[in-house]
Amino acid sequence: MNNIKGVLFDLDGTLADTAPDLVHALNLSLKDRGIAPKSIESLRYAASNGSLALVKAGVPELEEQQQIAIQQSLLIHYQQVNGEKASLFAGFENFLLFLEQQNIPYGIVTNKQARFTRPLLKALKIEAKLKTIISGDSTMHPKPHTAPMLLAAQQINCKPESILYVGDAQRDLIAAQNACMVGAIALWGYLSEDDNPNEWPSDFQFNNVNELHQAFLNKS
Structure with a gap:
């Protein structure tokens, strides 16, 4: 970290x-x-x-x-x-504020199409805070391809190996690995009974957002 x-x-x-x-x-x-x-x-x-x-x-x-x-x-x-019932997961308001205070840029890499991504982020009131928003149709290939990951890295002006990518699906962690990013599994996400996150390529696993936040507090 x-x-x-x-x-x-x-x-x-x-x-x-x-x-x-x-x-x-x-x-x-x-x-x-x-x-x-x-x-x-x-x-x-x-x-x-x-x-x-x-x-x-x-x-x-x-x-x-x-x-x-x-x-x-x-x-x-x-x-x-879109955006009517959605909400940030508990703990994210404090964590994103912490990242801003530490001058750590953050953004989104999703396979959701831009026509849905932007309105959702606007409804969540975080669109303006994001340094990059990469949707499934922002590049020729979606995750697990490296194209969207590397475009995001370029836009936040960070080397891939110094970026933490957090996701809740196997393709997220494969994309992070392929792009030479540090991968973290969001165990609070939409994992099914058939998923086995221990078999996914990752550097960290977090049960909730507060654990993720604490990992940054421990490093500082």
């Missing part, structure tokens, strides 16, 4: 709890088709894996073409409800 000069975060399931909006959008789409709503508790784990994965988790019994149609409807609804 002593060599960390910048911090980058995944968005869904790491920086922000966006599952309430995503599942709400799914349920609106299901309602359009006369399908019963799904509980957020049963689908929270799938919220990091993209809209189609969320649909497949919610209605695995449907044929793929039906799932794709529901996905397209979900995206339309999500554009309307």
